[in-house]
Amino acid sequence: MELGLRLSLCVLLTLCAAGSARGGNILVWYTEGSHWINMKPMLETLVDRGHQVTVLTPEKSLYMNISETSRFHYESFDVSLSRKEMEDLLEESIRFFMYEMDQMNYLQIFLRFSEIMKIEMQYSLLYLDGVLKSETLMNKLKEGKYDLLLADPLFPGSDLVAEILDVPLVFSLRFSIAHNWERKCGQLPSPLSFVPVALSKLTDKMDFSERVLNFLFSQTTYCPLLFWTHCYALTSSPYACETMGRADIWLIRTYWDFDYPRPFIPNFKYIGGVHCRPAKPLPEEFVQSSGDAGIVVFTMGSLIHNITTERGNMIASALAQIPQKVVWRYKGEKPKTLGANTKIYDWIPQNDLLGHPKTRAFITHGGTNGIYEAIYHGVPMVGIPMFADQPDNLVHVKAKGAAVIMELNFMTTEDLRDAINTVITNKTYKESALRLSMIHHDRPMPPLDEAIFWIEYTMRNNGAKHLRVHAHELTWYQYYSLDVLAFLLSIVLLVTLLFIKTCSFCFQTCCNRKGKTKRKAE
Amino acid sequence: MELGLRLSLCVLLTLCAAGSARGGNILVWYTEGSHWINMKPMLETLVDRGHQVTVLTPEKSLYMNISETSRFHYESFDVSLSRKEMEDLLEESIRFFMYEMDQMNYLQIFLRFSEIMKIEMQYSLLYLDGVLKSETLMNKLKEGKYDLLLADPLFPGSDLVAEILDVPLVFSLRFSIAHNWERKCGQLPSPLSFVPVALSKLTDKMDFSERVLNFLFSQTTYCPLLFWTHCYALTSSPYACETMGRADIWLIRTYWDFDYPRPFIPNFKYIGGVHCRPAKPLPEEFVQSSGDAGIVVFTMGSLIHNITTERGNMIASALAQIPQKVVWRYKGEKPKTLGANTKIYDWIPQNDLLGHPKTRAFITHGGTNGIYEAIYHGVPMVGIPMFADQPDNLVHVKAKGAAVIMELNFMTTEDLRDAINTVITNKTYKESALRLSMIHHDRPMPPLDEAIFWIEYTMRNNGAKHLRVHAHELTWYQYYSLDVLAFLLSIVLLVTLLFIKTCSFCFQTCCNRKGKTKRKAE
Structure with a gap:
């Protein structure tokens, strides 16, 4: 009790004394998709705390809906890309990762992946041009006298603009490919013997051959970094890593509930689960009617709307064979084999469902946001990963004992049914999920408050350069x-x-x- | 405001829900000198929060006064060493570091230092024997059913006893020689190119020759570790580093106000300034009478009672020449040159004096506790280091712009007077001290609360093994x-x-x- 009071008093004193009396003026770099979902709770809280938040938004954004809330200011910029071109690239990526990859050899995969990455980079550059080459916008931003730029570096260029505007920079990042930006630009120490590189599907416990693989992964995935530097060269600064390395704070969206313990440095803060919140009561009768068996929540994320008819039928007939009721978020054609226990919805209140006491398991594609909601509420998972970081994410949860992993293109009805039954009936999965939930909640500060603290910290101290390691000034051999x-x-x-x-x-x-x-x- | 409230609510919920409802049963390893000063505020707070605290105390302790407070339980043990022998070693060390060292060549210093270290180790072993070889005590400890052992590893053996009692172990440590324990046993990553080893008097900004020196220091100071392993071998466990490495949490008594930013790992928590607290009003008229010039606080720490008459006179006449009034803690003979502006005391309320608005500077031997109190209150320093970590500590504060360093045996009256005048009149020293103070206070949780949080965390989770890096299981070449x-x-x-x-x-x-x-x- 006393600690709590003293703590709040201290934070209060610090914050009041040092700058939250005057609301800050924050510029937010554009983001898309699930990255916007992570950014929004931070921005909402910043507005609640009296700061002015201006969000840079591409006019043809696929996900950022300017009209959805009037709580932020929006500063829109034009991108010389049609909405169709963007949607096409997204479709192409999904098709490659979900279906084509399984029928390709390694060389084909590498070439196709590089091709997609290159187009993505070119598009990102067009976005950046939309900001940098618009004199009107840049002047407006300069006159805005911002105290801070907040950005997800996956959407490139924020570091360059922060440099031009001469404002402190805070990154919010899930990971970069092979952790290249964190390692090379942020100087995050990552011994390859127990820190698996991102997307490697390895854990912190590696045998010799896995350590060799991890080492090779860390080297081969330099390519995206090369693209990256190349991109920057086009836009005047040849020192991509150097400008990124000047970021004051890196808010990393994991924590030791999900990630393996690893070395880090004082300006890296782990805020995994920043978007999580307690569940609200559900009006849904379907959940209440599930009885003792409870319910299973099933969603494949915001990017996947449908799967092939054959896979849909296979999944539906597996779901029909379990005693639980199933809440399935699915926009595709209604499968013929759909059981009476399964209900399909266009949209579900995922967090409220996961937090419901009747929820027994979560079938997920393995996006970090969904996984974190399941960890927050202590729900065991069946993972059906598809692309990007999803396979790697689920390896984390599996290694920590709270998930079983399936392969969409190879699993049978029986496999899926057994997997769901296993995570529900074998108590160790629920126990592991609860242990991860305990680790998630039992920390000095909830992740959202910690994120806000360091954003405000950077504003009131006009940067946080005293938290940066001197390694930034050394060559690799030094x-x-x-x-x-x-x-x-x-x-x-x-x-x-x-x-x-x-x-x-x-x-x-x-x-x-x-x-x-x-x-x-x- | 809202963040503060939400934060306190969260900590409250976490703590209440997870175990602070039932008071824990904590065993505390013996400490001495300034280390006991650091330990006490933590123990007081633990008792305030309803935990039972039992302190292991050698019967002939030089510093731990069993009768001084009845808030802790004491469990005393006998050591086959006379108080005289202990006092002699202390005197011998001080004499060596203060006077003899300046007249020795490197080889002589190394040999004498090794000799002193060896005796110290032998004495430490006698302390450990006092615990381990007393069947009555060990049985009592086993029956005590402790939830945690809290120890400063500088006083060896706690890890072995934690292992025998099978209880979680939390270390509270300022540093080990060359950071050997943190690096080798705790797996704290310490790249020698920007992390100076303890006692090296180097900063994080090193040129080539300094980096060579740092590398050599890190290697030569293996000797104490060898002694250490040797000592353990005598007491049955040959794996000193392995048992130390099983500690759940390492509470390191520095922070980025005093220390250079460096890599660390999830079970290392930086709680520098854990003993600091706001100043209480002073009844002392002397301070009030100082007028606009203000006062200077001067103490050489709890170990040094007097210096040579010649040095005493030199210092006193320097103090007599400054416009400030001087509060000098000194137990030696009253110097003849003492000015009217200087008052000598047996003991001073150092923290309350440093926190007084009239205090302009702090003349200190450079112990971490005093430095941290000065940082807490934002007071610039004149350092006169003598031994142990003091020269290195003062290099830290000097590198951060808040101190000038003097050499006791070589400074003149003018040097000291000028140094005091410089830190008072040159505004950059005060500004740097205030900047360090800001860094000290502006963090998510005050250090004492953070220490308590992680101690209670370890108790309610029965250890914190999920925060340990897998590096513990690897060989050095792996x-x-x-x-x-x-x-x-x-x-x-x-x-x-x-x-x-x-x-x-x-x-x-x-x-x-x-x-x-x-x-x-x-």
């Missing part, structure tokens, strides 16, 4: 003390060499003398 | 992926060799054929 080792090694070698030479000289002189003595004696 | 590199390098070599052999074979075959054709043509 960082690993390779120059020091080389220097010391050469000294050792030199001394050894001198010693050997001296010995051999002494030995020779000695022999020669003996030889002479011998010859004389003869 | 940690640095040297086996992986060797493997990949040999493959590259093999392929290159095969390629060269094939080429040379083809070339030879080709040449031979040409030769034959030529010969035929001839």
